Amino acid sequence: MLIVKKFGGSSVADKERIFNVASRCVEEYQKGNDVIVVLSAMGDTTDELLEKANDINPNASKRELDMLLTTGEQVSVSLMAMAINSLGIPAISLNAFQVEMHSTSRYGNARFKRIDSERIQHEIDSRKIVIVTGFQGVNKYEDYTTLGRGGSDTSAVAIAAALHADACEIYTDVEGIYTADPRIVPNAKKMKEISYDEMLELASLGAKVLHNRCVEMAKKYGVQLIVRSSLNRAEGTIVREGSRMEKLLVSGVATDKNTARISVIGIEDKPGVAFRIFNVLAKNHINVDIILQSVGRDGTKDISFTVAEDDIQDALKVLEENKDTLTIREIKHREDVAKLSIVGAGMMSNPGVAAQMFEALFTAGVNINMISTSEIRITVLIDERDMDRAMVAVHDGFGLGD
Ligand code: ASP
Ligand code: MG
Numbered sequence: 001m002l003i004v005k006k007f008g009g010s011s012v013a014d015k016e017r018i019f020n021v022a023s024r025c026v027e028e029y030q031k032g033n034d035v036i037v038v039l040s041a042m043g044d045t046t047d048e049l050l051e052k053a054n055d056i057n058p059n060a061s062k063r064e065l066d067m068l069l070t071t072g073e074q075v076s077v078s079l080m081a082m083a084i085n086s087l088g089i090p091a092i093s094l095n096a097f098q099v100e101m102h103s104t105s106r107y108g109n110a111r112f113k114r115i116d117s118e119r120i121q122h123e124i125d126s127r128k129i130v131i132v133t134g135f136q137g138v139n140k141y142e143d144y145t146t147l148g149r150g151g152s153d154t155s156a157v158a159i160a161a162a163l164h165a166d167a168c169e170i171y172t173d174v175e176g177i178y179t180a181d182p183r184i185v186p187n188a189k190k191m192k193e194i195s196y197d198e199m200l201e202l203a204s205l206g207a208k209v210l211h212n213r214c215v216e217m218a219k220k221y222g223v224q225l226i227v228r229s230s231l232n233r234a235e236g237t238i239v240r241e242g243s244r245m246e247k248l249l250v251s252g253v254a255t256d257k258n259t260a261r262i263s264v265i266g267i268e269d270k271p272g273v274a275f276r277i278f279n280v281l282a283k284n285h286i287n288v289d290i291i292l293q294s295v296g297r298d299g300t301k302d303i304s305f306t307v308a309e310d311d312i313q314d315a316l317k318v319l320e321e322n323k324d325t326l327t328i329r330e331i332k333h334r335e336d337v338a339k340l341s342i343v344g345a346g347m348m349s350n351p352g353v354a355a356q357m358f359e360a361l362f363t364a365g366v367n368i369n370m371i372s373t374s375e376i377r378i379t380v381l382i383d384e385r386d387m388d389r390a391m392v393a394v395h396d397g398f399g400l401g402d
Pocket of ligand 1: 040046153
């Protein structure tokens with residue numbers, strides 16, 4: 001079997017953990033399997049490198065930032081090869097150049113275009129453990145690029161897809177995917193398996209275990225993902241195409257406080273106004289999430305929508321600058337809001353799920369500010385101070401706990 005194992009920064013944070021990972025990889029290798037290891041930078045290296053850059057030049061070019069950030073992964077892969085070698089097993093580290101991991105040219109947020117399998121295959125054929133840098137690619141200018149924060153998961157899946165690996169194991173500091181955040185909901189349960197679509201909804205909703213694009217890619221190429229702990233042997237969660245006979249009504253609850261609400265008040269109630277508002281936001285790369293429009297009255301209406309909290313200043317600025325042309329009378333915003341979502345493939349074919357969720361929130365005395373739904377997800381916007389309580393209430397309301 002060919003197995004790709006990806007370890008995050010906390011799993012390789014120091015010498016002891018590096019050797020812990022090394023011995024797990026050796027164990028797999030000694031079973032007769034072929035092993036590719038994909039690593040993140042050690043501990044908080046990426047953050048530290050960003051701080052260093054910011055200290056030298058807060059306006060550093062994205063190209064130079066990527067040149068800097070990609071060193072983090074290079075440190076961890078070379079140290080890992082040395083650790084595995086010291087255990088008497090042949091290993092080699094490779095970076096994105098050596099593998100030829102071609103990406104789009106966009107620094108800081110590149111996407112893979114093509115991954116050459118030849119070099120890795122060659123090293124595997126000579127029975128080496130191959131250790132590859134996560135998070136990085138090479139663009140058409142032969143510059144390093146990075147994939148965006150948390151991108152090493154995507155590197156692992158891309159390599160698993162390119163080499164037709166039998167499994168892609170994502171090792172992390174939690175034991176798998178839970179029905180809710182176990183730090184807040186003590187009786188949250190680890191899921192045995194979850195479908196790609198459910199995981200996609202959860203990943204984009206702030207269940208930060210897996211990078212969103214990694215799940216998208218795993219789905220596209222049919223790569224089976226296993227999320228498990230690097231610190232113990234507990235069985236993890238399998239992410240694959242839904243195979244359960246009966247889909248679960250609700251499989252998990254997720255929250256996200258990195259969200260803010262903007263309301264534009266008193267805009268003209270005529271065609272094209274919403275288009276112009278969201279167009280100006282889109283042109284400024286501001287992603288809009290839940291949108292709610294009031295019923296028009298006296299020729300005007302209001303629109304409320306949410307953006308990531310990181311984007312709020314930019315969003316307010318472009319709206320303010322275009323206030324007159326967008327016919328906005330007043331702009332209001334709130335940052336102390338949070339999203340709470342339930343996800344479940346079974347809600348597609350079962351009525352009443354929303355009512356059940358709203359009942360749990362009502363019983364807990366939580367007020368709902370906005371609502372949005374997809375086929376397999378219901379999201380409400382609530383006050384941030386209600387978030388933890390609401391998560392417990394909804395989790396209990398659907399009987400998800402142990
Ligand atoms: N080292 C990168 C980061 O901190 C990539 C990763 O860990 O996945 O975002
Ligand atoms: Mg991660």
